[in-house]
């Protein structure tokens with residue numbers, strides 16, 4: 001399992017868990033399912049990507065302002081607010097993050113950047129495989 005990647009110390013902030021569209025890797029799905037949550041509860045298909053579901057405007061795992069699967073949360077949540085901007089073709093800090101100024105140092109962290117790019121590649125690969133599988137079944 002990935003260790004904490006980007007360290008967010010704004011404990012009372014859960015802006016990134018509101019109206020989430022966080023895509024899930026197969027390894028995220030398996031890890032969360034192995035804790036007893038069924039995919040029907042937390043994931044939905046969005047154009048081939050499996051993304052976190054929302055309930056009442058926030059991620060299904062957000063409870064009283066806290067992530068109830070925090071140690072098991074998706075890799076994308078561990079990397080946030082670093083995200084990949086497809087239009088700019090580079091890693092950026094998400095504009096939606098109210099504390100974005102606190103994460104600038106990560107933009108020069110090669111290990112984190114590499115992990116994020118690998119994660120995006122894997123998400124796209126798994127999405128394409130899912131679409132192909134659906135076409136052939």
Ligand code: SF4
Nearest residue numbers: 017059061062067077
């Ligand atoms: S899994 Fe946890 S950290 Fe990720 S969006 Fe849901 S509540 Fe937030």
